[in-house]
Amino acid sequence: MNQDTIKNTENAEPVLRVRELSVRVAGAGPERRVVNNISFDVFAGETLCVVGESGSGKSVSSYTVMGLLGEDSLQACSGSIMLDGEDVLQATTKRLRELRATRMSMIFQEPMTALNPVQKVGSQIDEVLRIHSTMSAKQRRQAVLLMLESVHMPDPERIYDAYPHQLSGGQRQRVVICMALILQPRLLIADEPTTALDVTTQKQILLLIRELQIKNNMAVLFITHDFGVVAEIADRIVVMNKGEVMETGTRDVILRNPKHPYSRMLVSSVPSLVPKQREQNEGEKVLDVSGLVKTYSEKRFWGTGRHITAANNINLTLSRGEIVGIVGESGSGKSTVARCIVRLLQPSSGHIHIKDRDIAQLSGSQLRPMRQRIQIVFQDPYRSLNPRMTVGDSIIEGLLNFGVSKDVAMDRAAALMQLVGLTKEALQRYPHQFSGGQRQRICIARALALEPDILVADEAVSALDVSVQAQVLALLDEVRERTGVGVLFITHDLRVAAQICDAIIVMQQGKIVESGKAHTVLTAPTQAYTRALIDAAPGRHWDFQNFRAMSEAGEQAGLPA
Structure with a gap:
């Protein structure tokens, strides 16, 4: 833990104080809790990382702090969330709108879904100022350009007039950061903001968040399952599992000497x-690939555009x-x-033996x-499987297409389910009835059904x-x-x-x-x-x-x- 942060938090009041917070399924009894009696603090200038597996309640907790829970799905049923001494759970809808962006902001995981695809990014950042400030249009534009410059965007004037699809993933995430921080909130909640980014872009975004945190003395609540990121940025860590806090401590204590078995399991899985x-x-x-080239050509109304070579003379x-x-x-x-x-994709030239x-x-x-x-397993298993088909039918689809009888195909599917660590009874279930890891196992089983080379x-x-991840890697x-x-x-x-x-x-x-x-x-x-x-x-x-x-x-x- 940073020594300056330790000194600052010893006698200071936290920016965010969560006490005995519980969240339940709307309309259900107290036993249907997805978050159960959790407590933690986040201080100015500090980064608190909340870690845990999918379903641990870490994102639900952050959405509760922001007041973003759908009333017809989840409800905070007990506890308190104090933001600079004000209880967020007691705030009216109007007051919550006032608090968002001015006192607390959030960076979401996927910037492309967080941005309006038909609106220029400058206008989307400007919207925050239009709603929460009395600046003139000229003042707002200048503030947005300065913010784009502060997140190290190349050519802020061009970026201001660009649409989200015209920017890279890292640039889109910087735009979302601009929207979150342009009014210098006291608390920033970052929900898996670097999960889909490559390591160099990820490093840039983490450095940028830290730079802006130091500049504005912000408290940062960082939600992630990436322990590499945790080791890099955390001052303190909260470990969650099944809606409860398993362990809280400084980064070095949790990563070097975790006390709870669940914490040890998570750390040892990295x-x-x-x-x-x-x-x-x-x-x-x-497989022998030689001289593989893939070139894309931009088409324009007035003639041929530029050529982009996405793969150039690949040999493997x-x-x-x-x-x-x-x-x-x-x-x-x-x-x-x-x-x-x-x-x-059709290669432009080359050989694939x-x-x-x-x-x-x-x-x-x-x-x-x-x-x-040759078969492929994609990144998102949920999108790879037909939600209207049982997983058994998805696995045997390729076998049936190549003339295998349904009985033989189902026997093969049952054997594959056992190979990937699932039961043959699961063949009759649908994709939504499985966890993300189980769905990826099913996709691997489907890919292996045709016995590819x-x-x-x-x-x-x-x-x-x-x-x-560790289980799927071991399976492969x-x-x-x-x-x-x-x-x-x-x-x-x-x-x-x-x-x-x-x-x-x-x-x-x-x-x-x-x-x-x-x-x-x-x-x-x-x-x-x-x-x-x-x-x-x-x-x-x-x-x-x-x-x-x-x-x-x-x-x-x-x-x-």
């Missing part, structure tokens, strides 16, 4: 950035039973490469039989809690060993890549800048870009699995400083 030494894979080659191989990771920032081209290999067959230029009936050989996992664990490793499938693993999380990959390919701006064994790439990178990615990984100096600083382990393993 993958290490130092990869394990893996044996050389001697399996047969199942994958052997049976091997896991090859492709890492890089958003826009590096890694997902484009994955979709070209699976033939969800699955065993001895080049599928790069195949189409229609020629391509169809080859789809058995190649499995492509495109950010397949990035949205999962650390404990569920087990499936690889038992079935011999080759796995192409796309990720922006270097910890995940270190945990599971035999080899790593690093991409930047559509090109491969470095490749090799995972241990070599992550402990002795030769390229500056790779070193920058490693340096940007949050909490890289912590070895969570052993509850001690990673610096000693990093020195022994040759991890770059």
Whole structure:
């Protein structure tokens, strides 16, 4: 914990004081509580991280503080939430509107859904000032431009007149930060604001929030399941599970010596950035990509626009039973490469050999039989499954399309459910009846149904809690060993890549800048870009699995400083 923060909080009153807060399902009895008697404080200049798995109640708690609970769904049924001495739970709807943006603000997880897609971003930031201030239009515009400049936006005038879709993910998140902080609130609630961002953009956003926090002496309540981020920014930590506080303490106490078994389980689930030494894979080659190029052309009414090369001269191989990771920032081209290999995109040129067959230029009936050989698992399992079909029907759909009888297909589905750690009885249930981790297991089972040679996992664990993530990674490793499938693993999380990959390919701006064994790439990178990615990984100096600083382990393993 920062020593200045300790001194400031010893005798100060907290900006936010939550006491014995309980939230229940609307219209239900007291036993249907989703948050139960939680208490914590957040002081000026302090960052309090609330951690826990999905369903732990951390986001519900933050929405309750902001007064954003839907009255017909959830209700605060007891306790108090004091914001600078004023009880938020007793505030009228009008008073809550006055408090939001002026005294407390919130940054949401997905900036694209938080912004109006048909309104320019300058106008959306200006709206906060129109509602909560008496500034003239000219004064408001100047204030918005100054705020855009303070979050280090390039060319604030251009950004002011841009629409959300014209900005990158990191720029959109900066716009949301502008909206939240333009009136310098006392409390900032950040709900998973960096989960979907790559490591370099994530580092920039975390530094930006810290810079603005110091400037305005804000209290920050940071909701996250990323322990790398927690290690980087937290002064104190609150661990939640099933709506209750399991443990509270300083960052060093919780991360180095967690007392509660649940806290220990969470911390030990975080993958290490130092990869394990893996044996050389001697399996047969199942995928050989050479000279792969994917170019997009912008079409305009008055002629052809510019050409964008998303993947440029990509060469890679994958052997049976091997896991090859492709890492890089958003826009590096890694997902484009994955979709070209699976033939969800048509490559502009190059070759994609699955065993001895080049599928790069195949189409229609020629391509169809080859789809058995390569399957993909996407990032969001809920969107990947048809909500109107039972998971059993989803798993056997591909088998039926290739002529397998329904009885045989269902037997195969039952065996696959056991392989991914679920029961065959679950085949009759629907996707919404499973947790996120279970749905991802079902997607893996569906991908394996056709017994492919190649499995492509495109950010397949990035949205999962650390404990569920660890389970799915272990499952993929087990499936690889038992079935011999080759796995192409796309990720922006270097910890995940270190945990599971035999080899790593690093991409930047559509090109491969470095490749090799995972241990070599992550402990002795030769390229500056790779070193920058490693340096940007949050909490890289912590070895969570052993509850001690990673610096000693990093020195022994040759991890770059």
